Amino acid sequence: MQKKTFSILPLVLAIAAASLVPASASFARGHKATKPAAAKKARASLNALPPLAAQISLAGNPPALPAKAWLIMDSESGEVLASANADEALPPASLTKMMTSFLVEQALRSGKLKQTDLVSVSENAWCRGSSTESCMYLPLNSQATVIDILRGIVIQSGNDASKAIAEHMAGSEEGFAKLMNAEAQRLGMKNTHFVNPTGLPDPQHKSSALDLAILARAIIRDSKDYYPIYAERDFKYNGIKQGNRNALLYTDPSVDGLKTGHTQEAGYCLVTSSKRNDMRLITVILNTDSAQARADQTRTLLGWGFSSFEKATPIQPNTVVTKAKVSFGKADMVDAGLAAPWSLTVPRGQTVETAVEITPGLEAPIAKGTVVGKVIATSKGKVVGETPLVAQADVERAGFLMRGWQHVAKLFGK
Numbered sequence: 553m554q555k556k557t558f559s560i561l562p563l564v565l566a567i568a569a570a571s572l573v574p575a576s577a578s579f580a581r582g583h584k585a586t587k588p589a590a591a592k593k594a595r596a597s598l599n600a601l602p603p604l605a606a607q608i609s610l611a612g613n614p615p616a617l618p619a620k621a622w623l624i625m626d627s628e629s630g631e632v633l634a635s636a637n638a639d640e641a642l643p644p645a646s647l648t649k650m651m652t653s654f655l656v657e658q659a660l661r662s663g664k665l666k667q668t669d670l671v672s673v674s675e676n677a678w679c680r681g682s683s684t685e686s687c688m689y690l691p692l693n694s695q696a697t698v699i700d701i702l703r704g705i706v707i708q709s710g711n712d713a714s715k716a717i718a719e720h721m722a723g724s725e726e727g728f729a730k731l732m733n734a735e736a737q738r739l740g741m742k743n744t745h746f747v748n749p750t751g752l753p754d755p756q757h758k759s760s761a762l763d764l765a766i767l768a769r770a771i772i773r774d775s776k777d778y779y780p781i782y783a784e785r786d787f788k789y790n791g792i793k794q795g796n797r798n799a800l801l802y803t804d805p806s807v808d809g810l811k812t813g814h815t816q817e818a819g820y821c822l823v824t825s826s827k828r829n830d831m832r833l834i835t836v837i838l839n840t841d842s843a844q845a846r847a848d849q850t851r852t853l854l855g856w857g858f859s860s861f862e863k864a865t866p867i868q869p870n871t872v873v874t875k876a877k878v879s880f881g882k883a884d885m886v887d888a889g890l891a892a893p894w895s896l897t898v899p900r901g902q903t904v905e906t907a908v909e910i911t912p913g914l915e916a917p918i919a920k921g922t923v924v925g926k927v928i929a930t931s932k933g934k935v936v937g938e939t940p941l942v943a944q945a946d947v948e949r950a951g952f953l954m955r956g957w958q959h960v961a962k963l964f965g966k
Contacts, residue, residue: 645813648751782809881916
């Protein structure tokens with residue numbers, strides 16, 4: 553009995569000692585195994601960036617967000633309401649697919665593609681049933697319609713769908729990237745360079761918060777027939793139903809797009825659009841630490857934007873703003889007014905003032921609708937927008953004798 557008691561004493565002491573050292577490697581491993589969710593949350597908090605304050609803001613008290621870059625834009629005017637690191641070129645992950653889908657949509661609009669056209673799935677495009685990347689799960693050597701491919705890109709964020717349409721439209725991913733970069737240049741995306749249609753990591757594949765907002769605005773403006781797809785919550789293809797990863801589509805009825813993205817390098821990213829009453833705002837969150845964080849930070853930005861800004865109508869449509877002087881016409885003045893309804897997004901409570909500039913040296917003939925000047929709107933001394941003034945009627949050219957008299961009158965300053 554004494555021998556048995558003596559033999560287990562070191563083991564008892566060892567167990568007691570171990571209980572006093574909770575920071576040991578074995579304890580840490582056991583803790584992670586029993587509480588994976590807590591461990592994941594702890595790692596995310598360690599990786600979180602410090603709050604980044606706005607570097608540009610048109611209204612007071614903008615939020616500070618723990619993302620590497622962020623932005624909020626008025627969709628109608630393209631005005632940036634607040635931003636931080638908006639021009640920094642960063643990995644965009646699957647936000648890249650906004651350009652892929654935009655090129656598909658514009659090809660559909662122009663007739664280069666039809667919704668029913670069949671797209672073949674090459675071995676390069678095929679996902680091989682992988683669960684490590686976003687896939688539409690197109691079968692190898694199968695064919696899918698363009699409209700299904702578009703939904704697979706927008707809703708399911710399918711890398712296979714993106715590669716397949718790239719090969720269909722340009723022969724290869726590299727060829728499609730050239731189309732992407734040409735379109736980015738046309739839109740004024742100055743800090744963007746695309747290498748592929750998916751957003752899979754590449755050192756040269758970059759975009760910025762401002763550029764992605766410009767792209768989102770183009771989709772909303774130029775892809776009206778297809779923009780409702782960005783609000784669809786799920787899509788089923790090949791017997792596999794997948795939900796849209798934009799969490800705000802399920803919680804905020806004003807949100808109707810646009811795209812999520814995530815890679816280890818890019819972090820969690822989100823471009824969102826929300827319309828409340830007559831105002832639409834676009835937000836961009838780049839490189840934050842979790843899917844929950846990108847959704848929460850977007851909610852914060854939208855809440856600040858809609859509470860801090862309002863729409864102003866400086867001049868009502870269908871009104872004569874001023875009269876423009878015209879030389880050598882049957883009439884020497886023409887009414888000038890707005891070409892279209894005009895509204896601005898301005899900080900709540902701020903007064904908007906307007907000034908008119910008429911184009912000098914106007915000469916007949918002038919057709920109705922010809923631009924004859926512009927209206928400039930200012931608030932607190934800062935220009936907040938401008939819009940063209942157009943002739944509200946035709947002005948015919950005067951006869952020879954009247955023009956001669958007008959020449960003489962101008963010569964003598966009458």
